[in-house]
Amino acid sequence: MTVINYQDREITCKIVYFGPARSGKTTNLQWIHEQVPSDRRGDIVSIATQSDRTLFFDFLPLDLGVISGFTTRLNLYTVPGQPQYESTRRIVLKGADGVVFVADSRAEMLDENAGALADLHVYLHSHGVDPRTVPLVMQYNKQDLPSQLRTSSDELDKVLNYRRVPRIAAAALRGAGVFHALNAVTTAVLHQLAERSRPAEQVA
Ligand SMILES: Nc1nc2c(ncn2[C@@H]2O[C@H](COP(=O)(O)OP(=O)(O)O)[C@@H](O)[C@H]2O)c(=O)[nH]1
Ligand SMILES: [Mg+2]
Secondary structure, three states: OOEEEOOOOEEEEEEEEEOOOOOOHHHHHHHHHHHOOHHHEOOOEEEEOOOOOOEEEEEEEEEEEEEOOEEEEEEEEEOOOOHHHHHHHHHHHOOOOEEEEEEEOEHHHHHHHHHHHHHHHHHHHHOOOOOOOOOEEEEEEOOOOOHHHEOOHHHHHHHHOOOOOOEEEOEHHHOEOHHHHHHHHHHHHHHHHHHHOOHHHHHO
C-alpha cells in the first residue's frame, strides 16, 4: 500500500520481487544495492528463520529523491520461492504497489514459472488486489545462458505475459536488465498512483 504523508510531503511505495525459487530475485536486490550510492539506500536486510539459515525475505529501502514535490521512497522486497514458505510469500505480498515477476529462463523451469505466476494471482486476490491491473513487469532472467539451455523471451512471453506488460530480458548476475525492470515497475506504480489521486482526497 502506498503511504502518502501530505504534511511531510513523503510517498513510500512497496515493490515485491516475486518468482520461483532461485530465479534471481535476491541477485536483483544485491545489484541495486551495489550500484546505488549509499546516501540513497539503506542496507539489505535479510530475514532468516530461527531454526535454519534459510532466508525468509530480503528488504532494501531506496530513496528516489523529490518527485512532483514529494520525497519518494521505494521499499523493495523479495519473497522466498521454496514451496514450504507459502505463508511468507503471501504475507510479503500484502500491500504491494507493484510486482517484478522474476522468471527463470532455464528451459527446465518453465512449469515452475507458470506455477509461481498462478500463485501470485491467488495471493493478490486473497489481499483484495486485482491481478489483472496491479502494476507488473516481467523480468526474464538468466538470458545469459546458452540458447539451447534456456527459453527465449518470446517463448516466455507466450506462456507468462498474457497481460502484455513490459518484459525485460535480463542477466541479473551482471546487472543486465535490473534497473530497466526497476524503472518500469516504478513508472507503472507512480502512474497508477497519479491516476488514483483525486484533489478531494488530498485535502484530508
Ligand atoms: N546464469 C545466471 N545465474 C543467475 C542469474 N541471476 C541469478 N543467478 C544465480 O541463480 C542462483 C539463485 O539466485 P538468487 O538471487 O539467490 O535467487 P532467488 O531465490 O530468486 O533469490 C544463484 O546461484 C545466482 O548466482 C543470471 O542472470 N544468470
Ligand atoms: Mg532469495
